[in-house]
Amino acid sequence: MRVCSIVGARPQFVKAAVVSRKLREAGEEILVHTGQHYDEELSDVFFEELDIPEPEYHLGVESDTHGRQTAMMIAALEPVIEETQPDVLLLYGDTNSTLAGAIVGSKRDVTVAHVEAGLRSDNWAMPEEVNRVLTDHASELCFAPSEAAVANLENEGITAGVHWTGDVMYDAILDARERSRRRSTILDDLEVNENEFVLATVHRAGNTDDRSTLTRILDGLADAPLPVVFPAHPRTVGRLREYGLWARATDELEVIEPQGYLDFVRLLDAAERVATDSGGVQKEAFFLGTRCLTLRAETEWVETVDCGWNRLVGADPDAIRAGLREDWTPESSPHPYGDGTAADRIVRLLQCGLDVDEPERPFEAPTLD
Numbered sequence: 001m002r003v004c005s006i007v008g009a010r011p012q013f014v015k016a017a018v019v020s021r022k023l024r025e026a027g028e029e030i031l032v033h034t035g036q037h038y039d040e041e042l043s044d045v046f047f048e049e050l051d052i053p054e055p056e057y058h059l060g061v062e063s064d065t066h067g068r069q070t071a072m073m074i075a076a077l078e079p080v081i082e083e084t085q086p087d088v089l090l091l092y093g094d095t096n097s098t099l100a101g102a103i104v105g106s107k108r109d110v111t112v113a114h115v116e117a118g119l120r121s122d123n124w125a126m127p128e129e130v131n132r133v134l135t136d137h138a139s140e141l142c143f144a145p146s147e148a149a150v151a152n153l154e155n156e157g158i159t160a161g162v163h164w165t166g167d168v169m170y171d172a173i174l175d176a177r178e179r180s181r182r183r184s185t186i187l188d189d190l191e192v193n194e195n196e197f198v199l200a201t202v203h204r205a206g207n208t209d210d211r212s213t214l215t216r217i218l219d220g221l222a223d224a225p226l227p228v229v230f231p232a233h234p235r236t237v238g239r240l241r242e243y244g245l246w247a248r249a250t251d252e253l254e255v256i257e258p259q260g261y262l263d264f265v266r267l268l269d270a271a272e273r274v275a276t277d278s279g280g281v282q283k284e285a286f287f288l289g290t291r292c293l294t295l296r297a298e299t300e301w302v303e304t305v306d307c308g309w310n311r312l313v314g315a316d317p318d319a320i321r322a323g324l325r326e327d328w329t330p331e332s333s334p335h336p337y338g339d340g341t342a343a344d345r346i347v348r349l350l351q352c353g354l355d356v357d358e359p360e361r362p363f364e365a366p367t368l369d
Helices: 010-026 044-049 066-084 096-106 127-138 147-155 168-183 186-190 211-222 234-242 246-252 261-270 279-288 302-306 317-325 342-352
Strands: 002-007 028-033 088-092 111-115 141-144 162-164 198-201 228-231 254-256 273-276 291-294 310-312
Touching: 002 010, 002 066, 002 096, 010 028, 010 088, 010 168, 010 261, 010 279, 010 342, 028 066, 066 096, 088 096, 096 111, 096 127, 111 127, 111 342, 141 147, 141 342, 147 162, 168 261, 168 279, 168 342, 186 261, 211 228, 211 234, 211 246, 211 317, 228 261, 234 246, 261 279, 273 279, 273 317, 279 291, 279 302, 279 310, 291 317, 302 310
Parallel strands: 002 028, 002 088, 088 111, 111 141, 141 162, 198 228, 198 273, 228 254, 273 291, 291 310
Antiparallel strands: none
């Protein structure tokens, strides 16, 4: 079995880490990095910390408009597929790298498999929603992280090749939490204590590319009752400077550089709560038992909202303030995303095609305590 794995952004590096280890025990993997996240803080450090093998191919496609970036990735990926002749093209998540891989794979004699299939926010203004829907419809194998994701696929007429595997991010966080506690010094470096700070991340174009929206988010975060540690995405830094908000942000928040994965997991694990517009951070917070405020009007991780670990506050400063100040107890701690062995299931399914029984229900999820 020869698998070509396509990655390009931080969340995909984390997901690919656990799957790649299993793949390379069972067969041959060719790892392709599109270059979508290309600076050291958002790319190289993840490969180092997570012991991901160096990509066999680095396409060097950097920032551009969504259309041009996706087109450049398609043009760069096709020769790789022609040269390596993989059996499976393995895609992760919902980035432009994902869609580019789906388009190339659908035009070649190669099975397209999508990890994190079936997630839906129902917000077509999000490029990620377009990417994930089109990728699912182009995939022969859809590896769904939850039963809700399976239902979403069924509602769109996708039933063949759909498997509920659980979420590979759960696999990753089980390992990363313990490693971060042993290796990370970020709390000492920042001189913060566990449960005595709020963690915040903002990077989505819908929040950063409009001055009034970014100002409203800053208004809400600035009124937090605890210090706010804010690892600033390069796009966000650029917009804060462009809009004349940089001085205020650095005065009212603890603005720091983007962090490596283990340092970020340590911050997320130790934070009293987190405010974020990242889908991955919402889910990681849920796995780590950290309450979350989502700076969006919707989420693809609906289970985290349903059980009370996540609140949707959008860019409303009053809702952000209330979410940061109010104390609330989540209603329950379910395990809708599996038992931490999704990578094993995915590799087994790839090895055996579709001739594999579905995982038993319910999962018996390990505790993170």
